[in-house]
Amino acid sequence: MDGSLTGLGDISAPGRVAGPEEGISEHELALAARNHGLPLEALRYDVTPPGLHYVLVHYDIPATDADGWRLTIGGRVLRPLSLGLDALRALPAVTRRVTLECAGNGRARLTPRPVSQPWIVEAVGTADWTGVPLTALLAEAGIAEDAAEAVFTGADHGVERGVEQDYRRGLPLTTAADPARDVLVAYAMNGAPLPPQHGSPLRLVVPGWYGMAHVKWLHDITLTDTPYTGFQQSVAYRLRQDATDPGEPVTVIAPRALMVPPGFPDFMSRTRVVRPGPVALTGRAWSGHGPVTRVEVSEDGGAAWAEAALTSDPSHPWAWSAWHTTWTATPGLRHLTVRATDADGNVQPLTAPWNRGGFANNLVQRVEVLCIPEASATG
Amino acid sequence: MDGSLTGLGDISAPGRVAGPEEGISEHELALAARNHGLPLEALRYDVTPPGLHYVLVHYDIPATDADGWRLTIGGRVLRPLSLGLDALRALPAVTRRVTLECAGNGRARLTPRPVSQPWIVEAVGTADWTGVPLTALLAEAGIAEDAAEAVFTGADHGVERGVEQDYRRGLPLTTAADPARDVLVAYAMNGAPLPPQHGSPLRLVVPGWYGMAHVKWLHDITLTDTPYTGFQQSVAYRLRQDATDPGEPVTVIAPRALMVPPGFPDFMSRTRVVRPGPVALTGRAWSGHGPVTRVEVSEDGGAAWAEAALTSDPSHPWAWSAWHTTWTATPGLRHLTVRATDADGNVQPLTAPWNRGGFANNLVQRVEVLCIPEASATG
Known part of the structure; x- marks a missing residue:
């Protein structure tokens, strides 16, 4: 008991970065135990099975009731709607x-490490989302002439950095109402009702944008004549150098390629083991800026690069592309690296540009592989 | 490149415990990012949706093919079988x-901390498993007179503590062939084919035993006339005090109760916030030793206890029981604790008995709750 603790500030600290020698804290571990990434071997599936798709829940998964659920659409509209x-x-x-990636993916590899959900590289997944185009709903409601932004509210409730809130994000109408952006109010994932952790019964899907825009457990859309300046827009999800920097907003997904780690793993270190000879390397690559145009693989940590074959499906422009190549493994410890380039000319960096929130960090993946002959395999 | 590294021992270290001030390591984090627990609010579901059920994969999720899958049954049997x-x-x-719990649940709360998958308390889930009773398959194959044990082999392949292996575990026939134990070869979870991470297309289910016995991606059952002494039996999953101690095997699940953390959380600390007044507390409790007979809740960290109401469904003897009570919250920081007692008289401990692997640790859950009036809620 501590009667002196009576405010949210006592349990909800400001953002911070980890100290020079600070391991992952118990708070970061508690988030990692709840929110999970894509096991990288699951990059093998074109469409990620729901339990393998990454999950980030800000607060709790709310106890929602699909039967009684209402989506309200109001604010600067001509005909407010309430839809079951x-x-x-x-x-x-x-x-x-749609390939969806958390804006914090890669955060745990930054130095110093921003203290939050400690993703390494695995906060990604691809699903078939079914729903109603947001443009159709906005046409039904009628957009008032002075409307500039749509504000989306989810049912998850919590405290973050001292601020009690429902999760809420805004999107300019230039994006939200752009038919080419394919923004959806989705009620199904891979042909089934949304699972609880993915927003049951309704979520927003904003193709090409990082996950924070895809508001889950969606129950209200309000059009406003001014930009939304709430916590998740103006405090969180900004690219800042320090706490006083207003920063730039996090928006579309930076290019990234990931490989299925080849061979088989050591349980504890996750280091891979392969035999000498040709090894098939496969993976996925994506960018919110446009199609991925090149994927390259290096076996020496980024000194020399070889181009991989890239396969995109034009019928799924918002989904990751597949890539493959063959690597000839020779005995020793190797550091495989892969990088993507997109149609806008963005290339994944070999050193991570740092920001205080650890957002939009698309540092290349590195996979440590020990190549040993069969004979020495049963250590 | 490091040509001097040529053996598995260089990438696959012996088990160890963390140093006094050592935070969670990058290797532990990599496991936590792949293997996930049950978000505790999901204790609300009688049957856990598949993507919320805990997952522990020793190596990689194998790329299995249900159409070509064969389960072979051989060794000390009269009629070897191969079944599609x-x-x-x-x-x-x-x-x-069946309620399934990882033997390592609670490991990250031990001091010193065994370095492995760093579970806090959430490595649990309950599912409806459908399949063929193992007793029926063994009757079909015919158990040879000298058979003593069944050895189960899965398709996941990796290195652990220097030993390359397929995941493999033995079970005495006194358990494996006991009709009252309800051991299943399961092909469906919650009415659908097994998801990849839960053993697609086939897994063993051993009700009441910790997860390590429920071999996933099951492709072979071999009866032997001697106890199995492979890695997962004689090296891993032992209750040891030090590395030289042969230890006792990990078997059935120790009693545990968990509560749905009340109120709403702070994002980073996961500390809960409630308002003053009556707060419904609910949760689950289970034991592999027999039915849970009592669940008690404490609001002062274990000094005083109040008994909760317990509901068990006799048609599901291997599933967790539900419990509920009402707690009257008063302003201040509270430490809620819950403990279960089973029909064998086992009670959850308030201090954790330590073992080097961090197995079968059923230390009580503690939930930190800040009770504040509504007015001071928007910090």
């Missing part, structure tokens, strides 16, 4: 295959 | 609701 699931399902539906 | 999925599905099926 049946009404949404009765509207023309579209399905979009 | 269709043949298994054609046999009489049973469904059992």
